[in-house]
Amino acid sequence: MSGLIDSEAGSELFASYEAELKLVQADLNQKLDQIPELAGEPRKAAISHAERSLEEAKEILDQMRIEKQNIPAPAKTKVNTRFRNYQTDIDGLGARLKRASSDRQALFGDRYTDDPTGDAHVEQRQQLLSGTDRLERSSGRLRDSQRVALQTEEIGANTLADLNRQRDTIMHTRDTLGESEGYTDRSIKTLRSMARRMATNRVITIAIITVLVLLIIAVIASKFR
Known part of the structure; x- marks a missing residue:
């Protein structure tokens, strides 16, 4: 029973992650489509937002990878196929983002230099914001x-309570049947x-009638002597 409950909870949570991933994927696609049209600070901001979305998508994929282990075997093949497709799509979006990030001229505009230490404080701030979002x-x-776990625990507790009530009903029915068998045995003994x-009584009645008949015959016979 607990295995069935865990499977249902796992399927429900996987579906919620799947819906969340689709939203993040659509948002990431939109941001990547906008990046080529931007330059300088707006482009950096758009790339930073896209990086955060990509990190979020990867985190959701990790959660889906864990939860799909709880999917029942008959449905696991389709779930694995969908998961691989999502992973391939996210990898493709990551490659697009990497290409956009590598275009430093478009990224920094007129302030572009080969100095890797430039704008370090901006990058640190973006990394901090990204870490906070994650x-x-x-x-x-x-x-x-935690909410799904609590719901699962509540379902399990209710199921156990139902089983206890059914057990009490069965025990009461068995006791009632035992009493009925006792009444039946006593009734059979009474009837016997x-x-x-x-x-x-029938034998006594026949004997009395026989004696009376013999007496009558004897009285009649004595009158004819």
């Missing part, structure tokens, strides 16, 4: 997992006793 998303998914008394 932490918030991970916290949200953790809350979702009544049958024996009736047979005895």
Whole structure:
């Protein structure tokens, strides 16, 4: 019973991650389509947003990879196929983002230099924001997992309570059947006793009638002597 509950919960959580991934994937596609039209700071900001979306998509994929282990065997093949397709799509989006990020002239515009230490404070700020966003998303998914776990625990508790009530009903029915069998045995014994008394009474009645008939015959015979 617990295995069935876990499978259902796993399927439900996988589906929610799948829907969330589709939204993030659509948002990432839109951002990547906008990047070629931008330059300088707007392009950097768009790439930073796209990187955060890509990280979020990868985190969702990791969660889906874990949850798909709880999918029932008959449906696991289709789920694995969909998961591989999502992974391929995300990898392709990552490659597009990498190409856009490698175009430093478009990225930095007139301020482009070969100095790798330029704008270090901006990159650190973007990394900090990206880490904060990832932490918030991970916290949200953790809350979702906890909610599903609590729902699963509640379902399990209700199931156990139902089983206990059914067990009590079965025990009560068995006791009632035992009492009924006792009543039946006593009734059979009573009927047998009544049958024996009736047979005895019948024999006594026949004997009395026989004696009376013999007496009558004797009286009649004595009158004719």
